[in-house]
Amino acid sequence: MRYGRSRKTPTLSHWLAGLCLFVGAWLHGVAVQAADILLTGAEESPGVQAFVQALSELRPTDTVRFQPLASLPAPGKLPTSLRLILLDLPSLDWRLQDAQGPATLVLRISRLQARQRLGTSQPAHLSLLWSDPPLSRQLQLIRHMLPQARRVGVLFGEHSEFLLQELNLAARPLDLQIVSQRWDNIHDSRPLQAVLKNSDVLLGLDDPDLYNPKTAKNLLLSSYSRQIALVGPNVAFVRAGSLASTYSDQNDWLRLLDQLLDQSPASWPRALYPARFKVSSNAQVARSLGIEPADDVSVATTLIEGERRP
C-alpha cells in the first residue's frame, strides 16, 4: 500500500526518490559505520516482529535483530558497541540489574512507570523515551480545541502525584488553572464528582490506576453528563469517548529512533518525548458537545508548529 501510492504518481515519486537517495547518501556519509542493534523484550509478538522488520528496513546498513529476553546473558556481558533497545518493562528490569553494558534506549515506558521503577534517580546508561503524551502538549491541545476552558480538572493517584508540579508549570504560561483532585479509591466516585464540579475540562493522566477499563464507563459517563470533555489519556480512551488526545504511533517512533541511531550514544538524551506526534479526536463526541469539528491532521500541524516556535 505504501509503495502503491508512489507508483500512482511516478513523477513525484521519482523526484522524491531522488531526494531520498541524496539524503540517504548524505546520511550514510556522516553516520557512524554499520551498527549492531539489538531489540529485546519478554515476548516476540506479531507487533514486535512488525516493528523490528520496519526498523531493519529503515536501517539497511545496520544489523537489526530481536532476541527474547530469556535468551540474553546479563547486560554487562553484552558488547558495549551494541545499541540496545528495550521494548517492555521486564527488559528494563533485566537491564537495571547491571550498571555496565551497552548504551540503551528504553521504549514504551511512561513517566509513571519510570518513576515507580527508578524513583527520582536515573541510571546514566539509559535513554528513556516516554510513551505517555507530554503534559504541555495535552494542555496545548485543550487550549486549541476548547479555547474557553480555563479550569483543567486533573485526577491523580499516589503514583501520578509527582506530575502535578510539572503540570502546574506547564499550565501557567497558557493561562490555565489546574484543579487537581486525589482519587485513591476508584469505587468512590466523590473525588470525580468534586473535580467535575470545579472544572471546564478534564485532563486524563496516563495513570492506569485511574484510567482503566473498570473506570472508563464511570469517568466518561459522569463527565459527559455534566457536558465536560475528557482530554486524554490515550487513543484507546478517545475511541471509548474521550474528546481527543495527542499520541505518537510506530511511524513517529521509527523516525525518532532513526535519528537517534544516527547519533553517537554519548549524545543520546537521558529522556525524551518524541517531537513527532498526531492528534486523535472523537468527532461524534465533539459534535455532541457542540464543539466545531476539527481536522486531526491540521490540529496536529498547528500544535507541532507551536512547539517549534514557542
Next chain:
Amino acid sequence: MFVGSLPPRSSLLLALLVCPAVQADDLFLDSEALPQVLTATRLKQTPAQVPGSMTVLDTELINASGARDISELLRLVPGMMVGNISGNQAAVNYHGTNASTARRMQVLIDGRSVYRAGLATVDWSDIPVAMEDIERVEVFRGPNTVSYGANALMAVVNIITRHPADSHGTRLKYTRGQRGINDFYASQGTGWNGGDLRLSLSGQEDDGFDSDRNGADYRDSRRLNRLSLAVSHTLNDEQSLDWQINAKDGTNQRPYTYQPVFSGITAAGNNSDVVAKDYAGSMRWNLDLNPQHSLYIQGSAQHWDRQQTWRACDAEVSFSPELAQLWQLNPNYTERLARNITRFTGPGAAPGTPQEMALANQVLEQWRNGASRTVCGDIDQSARESRYDLELQDTLSLSDSLRLVSGLNYRYDRANSETYFNGTLDDTTWRAFGQLEWRASEHWLLQGGAMFEDTRLIGSSLTPRFAVNYLINPRHSVRAVYSEAIRSPDMFENNVNWSYQVSHLRPSAYGQSSARYFVKTRGPGDLDQEHIRSRELGYNGYFAELGLALDVKVFHDEITGMISEPLRNNQYIASNANSSRFRGTETQLDWRVSRADRLRFTYAFVDAEASNPLDQQFSARNSGSAGWLRDWGHGWNSALFYYGDNALNGYRFERVDTRIAKRIALGKAQLQLAGVLQQRLDHEPSTFIDNNYDERRVMYVSAELEF
C-alpha cells in the same frame, strides 16, 4: 515491493511522510481493550440540535434557588405558570388553561410517568423524590407525545435523579424556618465492583398559607416522609440494570369546605384532610448490542393511595331515596328545590312534570315530618390508583447522520374509589412510536416522527411531529417545528360515577346508619381526545467566548376538542366543545459572565384566548425570572432571584429570593450552611383568594454535612 532504485530506508521514510494512518497492530498504540462508552446511541443532541425548546435546570441552579419543591423550581422555566391551589397543592401548567386542574403536562421521574392514573393530575407535593436527589430537570417546552407519550400535550417535565454512582458518601441535611418549615434529608451512597446504590430518607413539614379570605387560620399544612432506593448494576460491557424503589407517606391538611345544601344546618366538620401515600418501583435493563444499536426495557409499577375520610353534616333529607330519584330525573329542578326548600314547604312543589312534582311533594312531606334535622356522617372520598407500565425503546444509529428511535409501550391504569367510580375502573393503553433524526448536511438537521396510541376507553389516534433545524454552526441554529399531540381524557373526566355513600350517620337517616347522598353525577363516557396543533419558530445559540446561551421562540398553539368543564359533583357535563389558543414569545438567557458570576433571565409573553373563560385564568400575559449567582470565594456563595407574573388567576405575583451559603471544610467532611430569604413584593393572595400569608417575608436556614 521494492520500487526501482529507491533504497528501502528512504522509501520507508517517504511512506512515513505520506502515510499517517493509524495501524491496527501498532506496538505503540494502547492495545488495551476499552469498551466504547460514549456511543452514537448514547450521545445526546446539543441544545442547537434539539427539535424544540428545552430548558435545563442544572444542579447549581437547583441548589442556588433554595427551592423546597419541584414546582417552585419550575418558576425558572419561561412560560411555566406556577401557582398554588393551597399550601400543599401546587398548580403548574405551561402557558395556561384551568387553574385548579393542571392535567396537560407529562411529568417523568427517570422515565417513569407520575401523573395519576385515574385523575390525570400531578400531585407535586406527593412525588416521592427529594429535591436533594435531583440531578437536573429538563423541561421540553411544547407538545411532544412522539417522544414522551400521552399527556405530553403542552410540555414535558423530565426529572432526572442523581445516578447512584454519582451519589457516594453520606449526606445529612436539616432545614428549619418560619411558617413551620422543618425538613430533613439523609442519604448514603456506596459503590462496589460492578454496582452502586443510594438510599435516601427525607421529610418535609410546613404550615402552608396562614389565613383564608376571612382572616381565619387556613388549614393546609403538610407532613410527609419519603424513602428512596436507587441501585445500578453493570452486568457486563453491554448490559446494565437500574432499579428504584420509592415511597412517600404523609398528611395533607384540607379545610372543611362542605356547604350544607339545606337551610338551617349549622353543625359542620372541621377538616377534610388527606393521607397521601405514593409507592413506585421501576426497573430498566439497558443493552448495547453494538456502538450503533442499543435498547432498553423499562417496567414500572406505581400506586397512589389517597385516603380522605371526613365528617360532614346536612339535613336528613339529603339521604331521601325520593330526592335521589328526583335528581336522576332533573338535577336543576332538584337543586332549586333543595337549596330553597323552606320556600316550598308552604306552597308545595314548584311546577314540573307530574312525576317530578309528586317526588318533590314527597320530599317536602319528609322535610315537614322531621327530615330537616341535622345528621352528620363520614364521607369517604378516598381513591386508590395503580399503574403498570412496560416500555421498549430502541435506538439505532443507521449511519453517522441518521438515527432512529422507536419503541413500544403498554400501560395498564386502574382506579378504585367508591365515591368517584362506584368501585373499580381500569384502562389499557398501547403505544408505538418512532422518530428519525437525519443530518442532511452539516447545516440541515431534519427530525420527524409519529406516535400511534390506542386506549380501550377512548379509542386510537395518530400524532405526527416534524422539526427542521438549520445549524449556522454547531452552536447556533434556527428551527421550525410543527407538532400535533393528543390527550386522552382521564377516567375521571370520561367515566366518573360520582356519589357519596355516607357512613356512621348520627343520628341515623331514615333508620339507616349508612346511606347514599342524593347527588349522583356520571361522566359522559363518550369523550374524545383533546388535540393540539403547535407551530414554533426559534433560535438557539451558545456564544462560547462570552459563555452566553440564548434561546428565543415564537409559538402558536391551538387546542381543540378541549374538555373544560370543572369537575364538580353537581351537574358535571363534560364535552369536547371547547378550544383554546395560545400565542406569544419566550426567551431564556444564561450567561456565565465570569468564573464567579452567572446571570439568568427568562421572559414569556403569552396571549391566551379560550372559548371557556376558565381556561384563560391561568395564563399570565407577562411572566419571567431573573437570577444572579455568584461565587465570592472562600466558600461563600450567593444567589438572588426575581420571579414575576403580572396576573395568574387574576392575582399578581412578584417575589425576590436570596440565598447565601457558606461551605466549611471539616477535615474530610464538608459543612454547608445556607440561609434563604423570600420576600414578596406584591400584596395579593397567591393564585387563589384563600392563599394568604401574614408576613410577606419568610426565612429558612439549612445545614448540610457531606462526608
